[in-house]
Amino acid sequence: MSENKLLSLLKQMTLDEKIAQLMQLATPFFKGAKEQGQITGPMAEMGVTGEIVQNSGSVLGASGAEEIINIQRTHLEENRLGIPLLFMSDIVHGFKTIFPVPLAIGCSWDLELTEKSAEIAAKEASVSGVHVTFAPMVDLVRDPRWGRVMESTGEDPFLNSEFARAFVRGFQGKELSTDVERVAACVKHFAAYGAPEGGRDYNTVDMSERELRENYLPAYQAALEEGCEMVMTAFNTVFGIPATGNKRLMRQVLREEMGFDGVLISDWGAVKEMIPHGVAEDEKEAAHKAIIAGVDIEMMTTTYVKHLKELVEESMVDESIIDEAVLRILQLKEKLGLFENPYRGANPELESEVVMSAAHRKATRELAGKSSVLLKNEGILPLNKEQKVALIGPFAESGDILGPWSWLGSRDEAVTVKEGILSKTSHLTVAKGCDVETITDAQVEEAINAANDADVIVLALGEDSEMSGEAGCRANIQLPSSQLNLIDHLKSLDKPMVAVLFNGRPLDLHGVLDKTDAVVEAWYPGTEGGNAIADLVYGDVNPSGRLTMSFPYHVGQVPVYYNHFNTGRPQGAPDAQERYVSQYLDIPNEPLLPFGFGLSYTTFSYSDLKLSRETMTEDEPLDISIKLSNDGPVAGEEVVQLYIRDHSGEVIRPVKELKDFRKISLEPGETADVTFTLREDQLRYHHSDLHYLSDPGTFTVYIGRNSKDTKEHTFKLEK
Known part of the structure; x- marks a missing residue:
């Protein structure tokens, strides 16, 4: 469809139909969805009518070729002008074949494999009917208390920019309209979402404009230069104004200076959240500020459909601004080829062959191996396959190694550490030893019994996936005390110990690094995690991962990062005094493990x-x-x-x-x-x-x- 035809289509739309295009609703609101159920309550609560749903522009969270085809077919039967829906989902580090979390992928320093991981995620998502992924997240991160550091590639603006480009290339390919195995990418969260005060999600962000431009904007710019089709607004404030209603940030910085002409979408509920932020008295003012700022799609709140028509009728919003937003959405649908083929890549027959294929699992196993970082090795690794191993810890047999934002990933299909080690050796005993946050005497006794006859102890430790990710913020970034106690009990056996860590953030590793003989930072390694770890600990793969976030000596240092500024009184300068310098009296200034660190065999x-x-x-x-x-x-x-x-x-x-x-x-x-x-x-x-x-x-x-x-x-x- 040509640009003239899109403009002609826009002219045929009523104001109500245009406004509905700007609303994104979750899958259960749409006819044809398997999990539709009784949605009259939620619809009534949100003030959404069937007519609004019938004219809505996009769907959040649908998956599965058959279901998406059903929803799209039903929608086109009822939509007056035959405008297809956009289907969007959070495909962050894999669709069903789950790759390591992005922070781990960053530690691979491997742009080619990173691009390949996004290409595979796009292929699985597209054949399952998805058109847009809410990725990559390129927010620069310096505070491991923040749960979403796992979704970034680290603390460096240059490296983050390189990974942003690789992810966008992988997701989108070269030509979205003809390559139905790719999906449109949405870079997030614009801007500076990775710097909330106190490391607490959704919290205030306050920084100078020079700092914003120097360190936080480059990765977004890199994604846009690579052709990223969408941008998502951040929950936080920028220049004292919530990003979703920040006209200067979105109209001037993003669109005029950075040259973005694609679709801008709010994060979940972020338009209405301007009310508790304290910059809008009510939903009407929130809608006004968001549309004036240039937000094209409102995700999962209804301020646009409730108030934009009224704002136009009161001459507070010119209809041309709404036309501009609708046209951008129509252009993306055209770019994806949806007017010619509204079902695009969705293919129920091919879906079963593509999703979780052997080739895809092989790729995630390779990337998991390259993403893991060897933090310590006192000559213990690699293990000999004839050694008797006691595998102990809450993650020994756990499938909770996929990490947050592994939406369709199956823990039951994840390869556990036990399964991975058994593929290398039969000399294995297993005990849980403790749960993630609790420990009992019986568990300790079982662990000691398992370890008594072993030549080496492998500890599978970490955070469960709910302890990081969105809203997974923690003030204490050590391993839970139950797991530190387990280490102490087993250390009394005076046997070599290897710790394998599953977590979504840099940790304070006191009680681990100093009490074990080898430490492997595996992060959340994904579907093939157990096999990848076995490859590493038995030497079939030589560790090559390097940290992209500094590991703090103590949480009191946070934020601690390598590319910091000096002071007028730096510690260790030739003429420095003993006391009156920039330092802590009780801990070092330097992190426990620096940016770029990692060992090899x-x-x-x-x-x-x-x-x-x-x-x-x-x-x-x-x-x-x-x-x-x-x-x-x-x-x-x-x-x-x-x-x-x-x-x-x-x-x-x-x-x-x-x-x-x-x-x-x-x-x-x-x-x-x-x-x-x-x-x-x-x-x-x-x-x-x-x-x-x-x-x-x-x-x-x-x-x-x-x-x-x-x-x-x-x-x-x-x-």
């Missing part, structure tokens, strides 16, 4: 850092090279990380900033030259007047295995 060494010249100009970039050697006994992958520091800026600059990385595979004894090219535009930053440019002066380049352990060389930028 082999040893890599770095040498011979060289710059192609000592001076960079706008037209002459620097080539930076270093020799990387695998000095150990097995093949491995190393993430070579390049950071810079600007020694003197117009405003203060971070002590280090990641600018590039390479993932290098080397055989034992092999050496490679790793070369980066650093350009002047990579040294730019937002000045106090928000202009984005670089300053001449001295810089240091750092290359190494993490943000702390690096080699360095200085150079100058001349302009």
Whole structure:
């Protein structure tokens, strides 16, 4: 359908029909849904009539090819103009084949596999009838108390931007209209949702505009540059105004400056939430502020359908603003090919072949292996398949390893740690030892009995999935005391212990890192988690994951992150006093484990850092090279990380900033030259007047295995 035909269709629509297009309702409201049931109560409560549903523009949370075809067919039979529905769902890290949570995927530093994971999720979702996924979430995160850190790829704006691009490429492909195996992506949450005060979800966000632009906006911009079709508003405030009603943020920053011309959707209920935020007296004012701000679709509240017509009739809202929003929705439907094929990729016969296929499970197993991070190893790993293993802990036989936002994932179909280890060896005894948050004497006795004859103890520990994710915020970020007690009981046996951790946030690992001999951070690894962990602990896969969030020494440090600013009285400076410096008196300033950290079963060494010249100009970039050697006994992958520091800026600059990385595979004894090219535009930053440019002066380049352990060389930028 051409643009002229879309405009013609828009002209045929009544104002009521236009407004209904701007409303998104959950699946049970629609005829044809299997789980429709008696919805007259919810409809009446929300003030939704059958006519509104009949003209609604999009559906939230439907899945399954047969059901979506039924809903779409019934809708088209009753919709006067034959305008198809958009079906949207939260396909965050897999549809039914569940991949590791995004924070884990970030720790893979593998953009190719990340793109592949999104492509597989899109293929399963599309064949099941879904058109739009509410992903990727690219919010920069620095506070592990916040439950949704698991949905981000970490604390670095450059790395988050690279992953944002990879996810969008994977979900959308190159041409949505012809590639029915892809889905439209929706980047979220615009903007700065990852910085709530106190790490408490939905809470106030208050930061300078320079900080917003420097660290929080780049990943959204990267997703948009990759062609992301939708943006979701954040629950939080920006510049003191809730994002959903923030005209400057949405009209000026997002649309004018960042060039976004796609569909803007609210998060669940966020339009009406402007009332408790205190910027709208009632639903009518909330509707007014949201539509003026440019929100095209209102998710699961009814302020638009109740009040937009009245606002137009009172000349408070020009109908052209509503036309603009409706046209964007129609354009997305056209881009997805829904006017020609309203059922698009939905295919009940193909669905059973595609969803959870062997190839998809193989891909999630590979990514789970590359996402896990070896945090400690005192020569215990990899295990020998002849060793007798006692597998103990609340996650030993648990399918709760998929993590939050694994909507259609089945715990029953997830490979447990027990199942994974049994695929490698028969020398295994298993005991629960404790529950996630409780422990009994009987459980301890069972665990000790299981461990008595073992050569090594493998502990499967962590947070259940309800302890992170949306609204899963925690002030105490240690493992529950029941699990720390279990470690203490088993340590008395004086046997080697390996801890495998399942969690959605960086933890304070005191009581774990200091009391076990090896620690594997597995995060929530997904459907093939047990197999991936067995691959790692038995050495069939060499760990290559590296942290993308710093692990705090103590929650009192939070937020703690590698790319922080210095102070006028930095701890450890040559002329620093003993007391009157920026420090804690009772804990270190530095995190327990730094950004970029991770171990391997082999040893890599770095040498011979060289710059192609000592001076960079706008037209002459620097080539930076270093020799990387695998000095150990097995093949491995190393993430070579390049950071810079600007020694003197117009405003203060971070002590280090990641600018590039390479993932290098080397055989034992092999050496490679790793070369980066650093350009002047990579040294730019937002000045106090928000202009984005670089300053001449001295810089240091750092290359190494993490943000702390690096080699360095200085150079100058001349302009």
